[in-house]
Amino acid sequence: MKKQKWEGVKKSFDNIELTSSLLKAGTFHEEEWMNEKGSIFTKLKGMFQKNKQDEAAIPYIDSNELSAEEEELDFECQPYFYAEPKSLEDLKVQFLNQLFPFQLKWASSTLTEKSIVKKAFYYDEALKYYLQRFPDTYLVLYKPVFILQNAPIELDTIIITPTGVWCITLLEAEDSAVFVGSNEKFWTKKKDDKEKKILSPLITINKTEKVVKKILEKYEIDFPVKKAILTRNGYIDYPMAPHHLTIIEKRNYDDWLKIMRHNHSPLKAIQLKTAEKLLYHCLTTCMRRYEWDIKEE
Structure with a gap:
């Protein structure tokens, strides 16, 4: 799942980089670039969950507040960009930081039981x-x-x-x-x-x-x-x-x-x-x- 999600995010990022290069080379009109960029980021927003706080802040997830149905959906990794990444390394950091709370959730959950993870572990x-x-x-x-x-x-x-x-x-x-x-x-x-x-x-x-x-x-x-x-x-x-x-x-x-x-x-x-x-x-x-x-x- 992690590899599949990463490949999808990276592909979208590469498309943006390619389009940006074409724009600088003069082979892509600005209007086309804005449409293309908006389309790609719309797709990315569907994969990511927005966090408007500082990048270092990782939200605490209380599994007790979720219904069984919502909890199953919550296991689906949907990270969201805090800010537009400037490089592939920035993208990797954002992806891994978004994935981190889900790793803790998976580690503390089984089919029949669940644990409440201390908030300190998220930081x-x-x-x-x-x-x-x-x-x-x-x-x-x-x-x-x-x-x-x-x-x-x-x-x-x-x-x-x-x-x-x-x-x-x-x-x-x-x-x-x-x-x-x-x-x-x-x-x-x-x-x-x-x-x-x-x-x-x-x-x-x-x-x-x-x-x-x-x-x-x-x-x-x-x-x-x-x-x-x-x-x-x-x-x-x-x-x-x-x-x-x-x-x-x-x-x-x-x-x-x-x-x-x-x-x-x-x-x-x-x-x-x-x-x-x-x-x-x-x-x-x-x-x-x-x-x-x-x-x-």
Whole structure:
């Protein structure tokens, strides 16, 4: 669906660009251009849902306010241009930002149940990063809460790819900040002449890796598990880093992202089985759809 919608939007955009070039070359009359442009944008408006607010503002969708019929229609992606895109990159950004709320809606809905997503997730830049920058064959557990020995525990982000599982902890701070790693409970964040103690990211990333491996062993699933500390805009100074820990920072981030994005493997059975077993041990807060109770009665 995503690919089909994108191809349609891109085709319309390309038609506008072509018409604009013909106009500049003098082979297209202005009246024809206005008619053509109006026709194309009319088609685009049928595919997009207008948002007159600032582009950074993503509307909160409360599924409880929709009837069953409206809810099914709401799953149809109908993004709308905030403003006329100046380039193909602008078009991509607008398309992905419009799609984002629908991704959260799909992730929180099943045939018989639905969950109310916290409004903060619609503005969570880290979550948007994981959903927009990686292939759609990657399955993301974002800040999952696992039930272990009858107690809830929140872990780091888990990305289940067709070739293995990545446990990732994200370090975000000022641009070009330096994180000095150690095997102690605290790390040091340095920026200019200032230093600050932060809790070691190894604590949660090791815990996440341990939980994932334990669950996979329980179900005899042989699937590689990797763990990484990621900072997109800073540096990590950790000479004594464990050999099985991947450090991703400003100097090698582009190379790592390129490798991750160029994984064209399709969804695999073992990947789906891994996701199923991990989700089985996760805490889910949901409600049964009212229309199903009506049918049963």
